[in-house]
Amino acid sequence: MPETTTHSPEAATQAVDEEPAVPPVHERASAVARRVDELIRKHDPDLVALRRRIHSRPELGWSEHETTDLLMERLRAAGLEPRRLDPTGVIVDIGAEPRPAKPGRIALRADIDALPIPEETGLDFASQIPGRAHACGHDLHTAALFGATLALAELERAGDLPVGVRCIFQPAEEVQPGGAKTVIAQGGVAGVARIYALHCAPRVTLGTIGSRIGPITAAGDTLTLTVSADGGHTSRPHHTGDVIAALSHLATGLPAVLGRRTDPRAAVSLTWGAIEAGSAANAMPASGTLTGTIRCLHTGVWAELEQLVEHAAHHLAAPFGVELSIDHVKGIPPVDNEESAVRCLDAAVKDQIGPGAVELTDQSLGGEDFAWYLREVPGAMVRLGTRTPGGPNHDLHRGDAVFDERAIGIGARVLARTALLTGEELSG
Structure with missing residues (x-):
């Protein structure tokens, strides 16, 4: 693996009003992709603010009470009806229940827990809790899924959501065997046809998605x-x-x-x-x-x-x-990406970001409890590039880990577009 280098926090936390490294929507994007971009773009500053609040108050697995409360509050304020999981975590459904003639829901998942390591980034919004840090990017995952949730809810209200969607804000990914099993036990994937997730990749450049059919983790x-x-x-x-x-x-x-x-x-x-x-x-x-x-x-x-x-x-x-x-x-077990799910997610990335935005990624020896969902329903997880173009490499699970915040909006757009494309595919 490349050597981890020193970093500048300012270079890795771009303000949302700066010129983005990758255009939010490319010139040949579909009308649907442009609409998704429009719906999410107006929330970009709020998504960054949400991420920074969660980042500054990191909570360990099964103890994410403040984060859960915050998500419940924000989702209700958006006119949704979230369900609190036991003991932590949130599920919110968008759209009508699946019917016999319709496919099951499309699930989108983010994890909300932090790590028991001290933060060493020097960021203005660094962890306020000694010995804890969001050093794996779960705060970005959460903000991106929240952005996708807002966009999909607006499409539903306009009558333009082709399939029901379930958004899962999962606790305890860092705690083996993982909070995914508890989500499943509480009905988290009941009625779900496919499930998707993104994971921050600080060695993949912003605007790029690392994708792979078959096992992607260990x-x-x-x-x-x-x-x-x-x-x-x-x-x-x-x-x-x-x-x-x-x-x-x-x-x-x-x-x-x-x-x-x-x-x-x-x-x-x-x-x-x-x-x-x-x-x-x-x-x-x-x-x-x-x-x-x-x-x-x-x-x-x-x-x-x-x-x-x-x-x-x-x-x-x-x-x-x-x-x-x-x-x-x-x-x-390994996260074993199902082929049709990967192809659908790749198509969403190419439509939303650009034809060259998908790259083949290696299988990692890292673990991810998203694997448990894939033993229940088909789906895929891909790597969301968070490395500032031209900037240094970083690594996960380090106190000095930093992520380019422009990846939040990209992740939100990709998740929302993937749900829409999958719904069209399964309904057709």
């Missing part, structure tokens, strides 16, 4: 190994199991074993994020832990990993005379 699990023994004096290591030696062997040996026991095309990646044991130079600890993530591009291999990890880890730890317990938390 499966991801969390793995914690706990090693224990009697502990003792470092002068007599033979009298107790060696917790630190066992952890060290597991830290290097287990990824190596997985690399030889799985198909390399599945790209299994075990990476440790924390190792904890001991507090004194001359005392062998009685316990220690090793924690990390396992990521995998292939659904079938992912299903076999738990048994393989269990077998290999116990064999690696056994020579050190320690006890080993394994907490393997199954995460999420």
